[in-house]
Amino acid sequence: MTFLSDEFPIFWRKARGSNVWDVDGNRFVDLTAGFAVAGAGHRNPRVVTALRQQIAQLLHGMGDVHPPEIKVRLLERLSEISPFPDTRVILANTGAEAIEAALKTARLRTGKPGVIAFTGAYHGLTYGALAATDRELFRVPFEDQLNPHVVRAPYPHPFRPPSGIAGSDDIGAASLAAVRRLLDGPGGESIGCAIIEPVQGRGGDVVPPDGFLSGLAELCRARGVVLVFDEIYCGLGRTGRLFACEHEGVVPDLLCIGKALSGALPIAACLGPADVMDSWPESTGEAKHTSTFLGNPLACAAAIASLSEIERHALAARAGQEGVRFFERLQALTDRHACIGEVRGRGLMVGLDLVRNPGTRKPDPELAGRLVTGALRRGWLLLAGGPDGNVISLSPPLTISRALLDSSVRMLDDLLLEAVASPSPAAD
Template sequence: MTIQLRTPVPGPKSKELMGRRRRYVARGPFHATPVFLAKAKGAVIEDVDGNRFIDFASGIGVANVGHSPDAVVRAAAEQAARCLHAGFNVTPYEGYVELSRRLCEATPGAHAKKALLVNCGAEAVENAVKIARCHTKRQAVVCFDHGFHGRTYMAMTLTSKAKPYKLGFGPFCPEVYRAPFPYAYRWPSGGDGVRVSLECFERFKEIVEAQIGPANVAAVIIEPVLGEGGFVPAPKMFLASLQDYCRAQRIVLIADEIQTGFGRTGSLFACGQMDVEPDLMTLAKGLGGGMPLAAVVGRSEIMDAPIEGGVGGTYGGNPVACAAALAVLDLFEDGSLLARSRALGERLERRLAGWRKRFDSVGDVRGLGPMRALEFVTDRGNKNPDREAAGKLARYCYEHGVIVLTAGTYGNVVRILVPLCASPEELEEGLDVMEAGLKELEPRRTKEKKAGSRAPAKGERP
């Protein structure tokens, strides 16, 4: 048994720290769980009260190689002892160049590539848009419904969900247009991946051609699998049409692989298994193995558009973060971690499919590799989102020793982002807790249904 709860959660030390957090930390940053971290290793998190949790969140998809793997910690510590920071724009260092080389080689496409290193996902998105505009000398950017790209101004503008990400922060960036995402479960005319892809691509084309004009579009940015939007993979066919269209119109296709990258979907990058070779890719999260690091990687001629000094920053490609990222890439080198990722994905797919059959509240299960999620509905017929059920399951899990996150535009998705190093036993133990939580949700549903048939709502005919 990995899970060990010594106190009811949150424990006394966590509660005391939460009091101080409320006093001194701005309200804005959100906590999925109110326990304070003491340490984390592999797929296990220990809080300040000595409670041990199985982590199905990975620090929001960061700890793909597990929390604090020895090789990454060693590489970071050795670099920290040599130099914490120099500034690549003051005195360059080899780690930055070597990491760029490896990213150029590891990302899909045999074309000549270059990389730019920055600090976080949002900054990578900002820079990808800047580079695409500078290269094309065009302004418009097309993004998609349910997309999430970060919290800085351009990234926030590209993000679809208003609450909490955009509330009170307007005005937003100009020249951003939004097209529908091929979200099969919620596609109005229903249908399979082919029909959804065809109809969705037609809508995309209509928006570009009728509202913007292709010659004004600098970039199209898409997550190959929606992350915050609820783990919806874009059909291969849709991505292929998008790629062909962008190539024909000289539009820069940006794949945001910030959440899908570094083994999260069973391959190093989702685009690799979806047969897409984007012009630019944004990478972060799993890249630094926990160190703040992000990258834009793509076609050399596009990456070289900004003049010297046009992009960069004080901390971008920090040497300690680069050393950690090189160690992360080494961990993927022999393919065994990716094999494990695929095995996790297969196990999750089978178990979640079983839940879809057994539990009425689970409207849809989906994902790619071990990036898997459940979408809750109040009724499978009308598919009304059940945000409360998702919240209740996440809470049940946390109170029983498993940390999971919710997601989705309607907050009705529970997603699994288990570290890829999790043992089969840790995975099953965590899934057993989720299943027990799902069982707890069902009697509530049955009771509510019965109560509904006995006592009609006010003003409603019996």
């Protein structure tokens, strides 16, 4: 299942801040933050201290029966940062599991099975989440077992608008019109949930046009549809605000977070206001939604410490400021390299959309692959993202130094110059 090649993988031995060392002692700068997890830096010292203290106390509890005290402390902390006035939280062990909790909550709240999900979406690979995820690679073998009540709306991707809204002058409005058609069309009355990433991560660092998310929220509110924002990738400071939805001042009905929540250990959460979350029936002896490791004490300790670090170092604001500078420098590369179709993103969540031909915008995954392996040889960890694998996706730790960000731009410039000097046989 795992991708292997002569160049891949390196085996990690240790990490600190923005650096990772492999088993051979080579040091790499991690421009991925380990899948956008190490927001407060790899092995953040305060997270490590919190874990040490927790190890000395309790490693495992009985999450929904006799919960560890630290689980309560994390829930209180999440309530403090939550955008909702009276917050309820369902903890999860992975992002996909938090999405499952959100989908179940929406079902309970509305009694309706239908879900609107968007093109290019990535919500995880468990069955409920996979049904909302839009990537053939992951779906095809399981298509006949996926929730048939999920319908797909076009995500307003400004550079690569999906069919249905391509050619429109205002793709945000066109996408909203498509959502409205789904809600008003045949079967629309059975839709009770809409799920969306406010900024798409694995879809290729896509920021929707201003006004789109608030328009979507308005539409959902008017129809009683539960709106779920999946901020598992873009949340917790990455885009320059604690939550990406703050850029537009939109508050969803449910909000999922994960990845950078603990910065290290597997934990995620679905947050919502009491009036939505209290749709869960009161337990009569058995929890209706739980798991063995629910509220694992180590993961909770890491999450509390990691959230404090994000706050203490104002990492959201830092991501915003450094992100602007980083973006400008990357943007300057477009003048020098026609193969960069677009630089896009928000904060320290930036994508370089590589094209074979600037006119046709045909994606160039082969070039992206060469950049990833070329960077690896020079000591930089990069990932290629987007549905076509042609987007160099940059999501460094929010603590990364300005000097490293600047040299990463020089590194990309060099690699792109090299690529032009030895074009791939497939290039046209």
